[in-house]
Amino acid sequence: MRVADLVELLEQRYPPAWAEDWDRVGFVLGEPDAEVGKVLLAVDCDPVVVDEAEAAGAQLVFTHHPLLLRGVSSVAPTTYKGRIVHRLIRAGIALYTAHTNGDVANPGVSDALAETLGLVDVRPLRPDPRAPERGHGRIGRLAEPMTLAAFAAHAADRLPRTAAGVRAAGDPDALVTTVAVSGGAGDVFLADATRAGVDAYLTADLRHHPAQEHLADGGPALVDVTHWASERPWLDGVAAFLRAEAGVQTIVSDVDTSPWVLLEGKHS
Known part of the structure; x- marks a missing residue:
């Protein structure tokens, strides 16, 4: 399965036209002709998720939230998003996003x-x-x-x-x-x-x-x-779809990308 084939399959299930006008979904980066045998699925594309993808040997990361939702003028490695883009490219990992088109599907x-x-x-x-x-x-x-x-x-x-x-x-x-x-x-x-x-x-x-x-x-x-x-439960169904229709291995990330890590104080 090539990256381009996987993109086509995903866009049949989650057509980009279903996304809201403000949204940015679809194929983000990667070589269309590169082969994909393993896909990592996550809610967000953050540094810990990239760590997980590299360690697992994934060739494509599928996320719900867009990495590049708002316009940027640079993806220099001195920026947060730029560092992620450079890491993915160096590792040969493609990135694909289905956001509001995945919400309404x-x-x-x-x-x-x-x-x-x-x-x-x-x-x-x-x-x-x-x-x-x-x-x-x-x-x-x-x-x-x-x-x-x-x-x-x-x-x-x-x-x-x-x-x-x-x-x-x-x-x-x-x-x-x-x-x-x-x-x-x-x-x-x-x-x-x-x-x-x-x-x-x-x-x-x-x-x-x-x-x-x-x-x-x-x-x-x-x-x-x-x-x-x-949003994490949805990824299991996407993973099952990719295994059945594309024949690829899938890993669903359980890395909690919420920024909140502590709950303190009195509560009932």
């Missing part, structure tokens, strides 16, 4: 999150008007209702563990049956979760004021997890 990032939480009867939270089976976020139902406190504990148990853990906002004793989820920073979909009439909305990177106002306006309970933990 079916199956996509939020499908994997819903499946990890055990949700059933899953459908998009904000469907794509042109293809309603795709879209941002997912809505589903728990097989058995549980309290918000129990659901937060369930999420902490099922999702990858992080130092920041899981936070919940709302009545701890309220019953949760229907749940909306969105991998990554999901406060843009707070109103969608309210309109959907779900009992709880699980996402990442919730901010103080939007969460406060959402609850004051009668929105569903909130469960906040780390960005990395909400």
Whole structure:
């Protein structure tokens, strides 16, 4: 399998046209004719992930988050991103990214999150008007209702563990049956979760004021997890796809690329 063949396969599953206008997805660097026998998949392309790819002998790194999302005028090795680019090129490792096109795909990032939480009867939270089976976020139902406190504990148990853990906002004793989820920073979909009439909305990177106002306006309970933990489950499905369709070996990185490494102080 050549890099170019793998790119073609990935773009059939996650067409770049599905990405948001501001996003930067697809083939980032590497030689199109280079052979690929092993792929490392990660949420972010950071120095520790590059270490892992080099140690494993991977020829391609697949990431969810773009390394070069915002424009740069230089990839000099004196810059953070430049050092990563130079390391990948020296090691002969290609880089490919599927971001918001992976979010809206079916199956996509939020499908994997819903499946990890055990949700059933899953459908998009904000469907794509042109293809309603795709879209941002997912809505589903728990097989058995549980309290918000129990659901937060369930999420902490099922999702990858992080130092920041899981936070919940709302009545701890309220019953949760229907749940909306969105991998990554999901406060843009707070109103969608309210309109959907779900009992709880699980996402990442919730901010103080939007969460406060959402609850004051009668929105569903909130469960906040780390960005990395909400998106890591998707990589297993991408890895399975590449093994089945491309015949390559895959390694899914469990390196927690969250910046938060400590949780201190009193908490209940």
